[in-house]
Amino acid sequence: MIxxxxxxxxxxxxxxxxxxxLKMVTAESCTGGLIGAALTAVPGSSDVVDRGFITYSxxxxxxxxxxxxxxxxxxxxxxxxxxxxxxxxxxxHSNADISVAVTGVAGPGQSERxxxxxxxxxxxxxxxxxxxxxxxxxxxxxxxxKQTVLEALALIRRSVRG
Numbered sequence: 001m002i003x004x005x006x007x008x009x010x011x012x013x014x015x016x017x018x019x020x021x022l023k024m025v026t027a028e029s030c031t032g033g034l035i036g037a038a039l040t041a042v043p044g045s046s047d048v049v050d051r052g053f054i055t056y057s058x059x060x061x062x063x064x065x066x067x068x069x070x071x072x073x074x075x076x077x078x079x080x081x082x083x084x085x086x087x088x089x090x091x092x093h094s095n096a097d098i099s100v101a102v103t104g105v106a107g108p109g110q111s112e113r114x115x116x117x118x119x120x121x122x123x124x125x126x127x128x129x130x131x132x133x134x135x136x137x138x139x140x141x142x143x144x145x146k147q148t149v150l151e152a153l154a155l156i157r158r159s160v161r162g
Contacts, residue, residue: 002041003146009153010038010045017048017098020160025096026052026152027065027086029077029103030119034149050096055086061103065089076114078103080132083120087132091124098125098159100152104135106144116141119148123159131159 002010017024026035026049036052039045053064058077061067066089067082075081086101104119117137124130133155137147 002038006034006038006146006149006153007041009150011042013153013156014039014042014045014048016157016160022097022160023048023050023095024156025050025090025094025099027061027090027099027101028052028054029056029061029086029101030106031102031145031148031152032056034145035100035102035152038149038153050094053090053093061086061089065093078105078114078118078120080120080122080134083122084124084130084132087122087124087130091126098123098156100156102148102152104144104148106141106148108141117144119144119151121148121152121155123152123155125159128159128162131155 033054039049055061058072062069067085083103087099090099101122105116107116110116119135122132137144
């Protein structure tokens with residue numbers, strides 16, 4: 001059910017986290033749980049994956065992981081500050097050591113300021129500065145979501161490797 005590229009990236013990420021002795025959590029907006037689905041498609045992932053938050057709505061971002069509603073109003077849900085708060089909030093509301101969060105426009109619903117393919121990905125670790133990347137992925141909705149998952153998993157791996 002999970003694309004072979006996503007499965008391979010998830011497997012590599014889990015192996016690295018396992019070797020580092022880290023548990024992870026996800027906070028997903030535009031991917032709607034696809035990162036968590038890719039990770040949990042790999043047998044034995046429960047020793048690494050603590051939980052996942054699907055925060056598709058702005059209310060869910062605030063209620064589930066503590067994203068400041070005023071920050072959403074000021075910067076928009078698709079922004080670096082919100083992605084950072086999502087990653088840090090997921091870490092705070094879990095038993096994980098590392099988190100990844102995504103917020104973006106997979107399309108349709110884009111605007112001139114926030115085009116389809118604009119995705120912010122953030123990774124937070126309890127002992128490391130939070131990283132936020134701005135990405136501009138091409139293609140249709142499915143392609144943007146797949147690229148987002150692959151890049152989110154790659155960001156986790158880069159963060160673990162230091």
